[in-house]
Amino acid sequence: MNLPPCPKCGKETDKLFDNVCKDCFFENIVLAELPLVLHAKTCQKCGARFDRGKWVNVGTVDDNVIQTVEDALSIHNLAENIEIYVEPRKLTPYMYRARVEVDAFVKDEPVHQELNTEVRIVREACDMCSRISGGYFEGTLQIRATNRVPTSDEKMKCIDIANEVVRRMQKKGDRLAFITDSIDIKEGADLFLGSNNSGRHICRAIIEEMGGSFSESPTLFGQKDGKDIYRITFSMRLPEFMSGDIIHLKDKVIQIKNSGKRTVGIDMSNGSRFMATADEMKGANRIASIDDAVMVVLVAVEDDAIMVLDPITYETVTIRKPVSFAAQSGSEIPVIKTDYGLFALSGENT
Ligand SMILES: [Zn+2]
Ligand SMILES: [Zn+2]
Structure with missing residues (x-):
């Protein structure tokens, strides 16, 4: 190589970096810089980190320290393929030391640098935790049922669904998805x-699993930063009919098996499967429950009919034979007495 010597130090060189030798060039390169003291704002309750004006979930205090150091590092703009390693060391709950190693390439030459800094932990309550502890709420969700009172099982199921929905929303970064309180x-x-926003998601999830419908009504609550703040009341209505209800709908008597997005049941007059949307269920009336079944004496069994003793009048009544009916005459079978006649429960009815 016939390169002239380095114009700065006069040393012989076979490669020039910006017209000087390697040593002279790298003398002036500082790969990474870091302030001697950093501050990491963290929520003392949930561990969230305050980052560029907002609270975010990061995990542990160690993670917060690492993130704070990485954000504060300034790296030379000629550096490429940068690798950063931060090792936090806890001195007290309020003070960490961090050792940092930076590896990179500058003009295809590997460069390594070690730095140290002190990270002071500033503990505060985050937006979510301060709202929860202050009893703040934005929306109210009322769990009710159409023309009846929800059972305690149903209430528990709704609350489980609500907790699951806010857990999912929080995982996705929606820190205001929380339940302040629930009252029975x-x-x-x-x-x-x-x-x-969480109210809407919860209602949709409840409907998906249990059926029903919901409506929203906003009320002006106040103003924040010049914007109107609304509190929304979500009225969740669980379906009117539950499994085991016997309803009358358009001349049919139906035993409800399941109330979800669609109502599923059995047509008690012919044993066929029944399925209806919320719209198709309009006009239905609850006329009995399978809990109202009474045992009656089976007098005779024919091809499509059976004869039983009416539980009240003791007259012999002929009714349709249920699907998969195996009882022998002389035994007792469960029947439901309704204003629309007597119906025998078959094996699959009960
Ligand atoms: Zn030189
Ligand atoms: Zn918090």
Whole structure:
């Protein structure tokens, strides 16, 4: 190589970096810089980190320290393929030391640098935790049922679904999806929610699993930063009919098996399967429950009919033979007495 010597130091060189030798060039390169003291704002309750004006979930205090150091590092703009390694060391709950190693390439030459810094932990309550502890809520979710009171099982199921929905939303970064409080009342249950948005998601998830419908009604609550703040009341209505209810709908008597997005049941007059949308269920009336079944004496069994003793009048009544009916005459079988006649319960009815 016939390169002239380095113009700065006069040393012989076979490669020039910006017209000087390698040593002279790298003398002036500082790969990474870091302030001697950093501050990491963290929520003392949930561990969230305050990052560029907002609270975010990061995990442990160690993670927060690493993130704070990485954000504060300034790296030379000629550096490529940068690798950063941060090792936090806890001195006290409020003070960490961090050792940092930076590896990179500058003009295809590997460069390594070690740095140290002190990270002071500033503990505060985050937006979510301060709202929860202050009993703040934005939306109310009222769990009710149409023309009846929800059972305690149903209320528990709704609350389980609500908890699952806010857990999922929080995981996705929606920190205001939380339930401040839930109270049990005679007509159902009321949930107080950190955000209106979560109310909508919870109602949809309940409908997906249990059926029913919901409506929203906003009320002006106040103003924040010049914007109107609304509190929304979500009225969740569980379906009117539950498994085991016997209803009358358009001249049919139906035993409800399941109330979800669609109502599923058995047509008690012919044993066929029944399925209806919420719209198709309009006009249905609950006329009995399978809990009202009484045992009656089976007098005779024919091809399509059976004869039983009416539980009240003791007259012999002929009714349709249920699907998969195996009882022998002389035995007792369960029947439901309704205004639309007597119906025998078959094996699959019960
Ligand atoms: Zn030189
Ligand atoms: Zn918090």
